[in-house]
Amino acid sequence: MSSVRAARTAAVDVVLCRGCCCGSAAKRPGTDHLGQLSALAEAVEDLPAANLVVTDCLGPCELANVVVVRTRGRLPGERPTAPVWLGNVTDPADTAGLCAWVRRIGLGIERFPHDGPLPPALESLRIPTPGPRRTIRTRRTATATGRPALADSTGGTRQRS
Structure with missing residues (x-):
């Protein structure tokens, strides 16, 4: 990887909710929850500054499965980015699109949006950031x-x- 590309590489976290409803066969029957976890882990596995964080309940349970994508740090002169919240991530095609997008960000191929549009397949999954619980x-x-x-x-x- 060139030093120019390395300088543009984003440190990205994928936060996967596995609380009371997300990842639950009772809440989302027919969803391959383990497959989703495996696919996201594989997507970040070889990225230089990416993490998959599995967490307890993030809050919007009615929109299970919830995933948050956030970046850490920024280049000089860049404004901070807000995390992107996604809900109803239950279809394998949605998970595949999410994995591909995270890899493009993590490899510096695509910039993290500053409240701009997401890839079309993910835009329909975007949910508002919940308020404090x-x-x-x-x-x-x-x-x-x-x-x-x-x-x-x-x-x-x-x-x-």
């Missing part, structure tokens, strides 16, 4: 251990720290 404390309840817990905005409870 907040827990609203509503009332104190007791847990089975007798320790106080706080009810959250969804009616569930969590242990108080």
Whole structure:
């Protein structure tokens, strides 16, 4: 790889949600979740500055499977880029298109969009960046251990720290 190309190579992270709904055969039956994970791992495997990050729930569960693509660092004079959020990534063709796009970015062949259009196959999967997840404390309840817990905005409870 030439030094010019190396200077343009993006450090890219692919964040794959595998929380409560994403990667779940119960939520998305018929989707090859393991195949998706394998394809994304293979896509970043030999890129000099790319990572596949498997994470817990990212939030927009109704849009499972959720994938976030983000870059780290930037060239002098470039403005920062916002992560690209993709939802309903369940079709093998969508995963293949995502893998190809990540490789083009990671190899410096394609620039990461500054809120611009994505490749047509991925543009239809783009979802808005969700807002911060907040827990609203509503009332104190007791847990089975007798320790106080706080009810959250969804009616569930969590242990108080």
